């Protein structure tokens with residue numbers, strides 16, 4: 001585990017430490033790695049990745065909370081309250097999964113960097129708030145700054161990472177404690193990033209949508225971020241666009257009668273070039289061929305679907321990824337003609 005004083009020195013070694021920690025956690029049995037294979041699938045101008053991972057069927061089931069009639073019930077639970085599930089992101093941390101700590105000076109928020117305990121891509125890690133914060137809450141400036149400092153540090157170490165945040169009950173999130181995830185992508189980023197890069201913008205500095213996909217999406221092209229940027233400079237660059245995209249997501253959800261009431265659900269995908277926010281209606285899509293429910297998270301909207309059997313793989317291909325994404329997302333913004341918000345002064 002990295003114990004260093006400054007954020008700069010922490011970031012400088014983090015991406016060299018992660019593979020070492022990953023190997024140690026795997027060897028000690030603190031981390032489970034599931035083999036998978038990638039199937040490429042072309043649709044709507046995108047070469048989607050469908051990752052087939054049958055081994056995930058054997059993933060241990062989450063620990064269920066004791067029932068309120070059990071003697072082991074937590075003293076903080078009142079008799080009529082549903083029992084709370086144990087929080088895997090609460091301290092004490094498993095030493096082999098705990099890569100290091102981050103601290104936001106301005107807000108005094110503390111974070112931990114944890115390896116994903118159940119991963120299918122090596123070196124997948126999470127940025128977790130040390131104190132419990134709900135996964136239904138939007139990312140705030142310190143969260144965004146830490147996430148972008150990590151993406152910048154990855155680039156400095158010659159790694160290409162994508163960050164994602166599953167927000168809200170229908171976003172694909174399974175853990176309620178606030179966490180942003182980081183996964184290594186290819187040189188060009190996740191498949192959806194190609195469409196974002198190719199988008200010709202009439203005006204820079206405004207949110208736009210990828211019109212060739214059939215679901216609502218809100219995207220922002222970021223100005224170039226320097227590896228030498230200080231946290232305050234990063235915040236000035238990344239927070240206003242995120243805020244504008246979030247406003248668009250909320251207005252898309254509010255104007256859509258298909259959306260369930262309650263906290264809005266949406267997916268967030270961050271690269272150094274773009275931010276993508278995708279409003280969600282449902283967490284799962286019922287596959288017509290198998291009748292099974294397929295859970296879709298941010299990576300699905302990044303163009304990286306996950307399936308756990310050959311049958312699911314065949315059903316996804318037959319039904320088409322765009323149909324599945326449209327059914328768990330919302331009607332395309334293009335059709336709804338939601339206006340973009342200018343971020344220019």
Ligand code: B4P
Nearest residue numbers: 051088115116117118166172173174175297299304305306
């Ligand atoms: P969530 O935001 O709550 O949900 P998720 O990523 O969709 O993962 P889920 O838990 O639903 O797993 P699934 O079988 O769908 O993220 C929670 C994260 O915390 C997960 O990464 C989880 O593994 C991790 N975690 C849980 N307990 C932990 C602990 N005690 N310590 C540390 N970490 C812990 O998917 C299995 C895995 O595959 C997930 O990691 C998922 O993110 C990843 N995945 C999904 N699609 C993928 C794709 N196309 N390519 C590569 N990886 C993919």
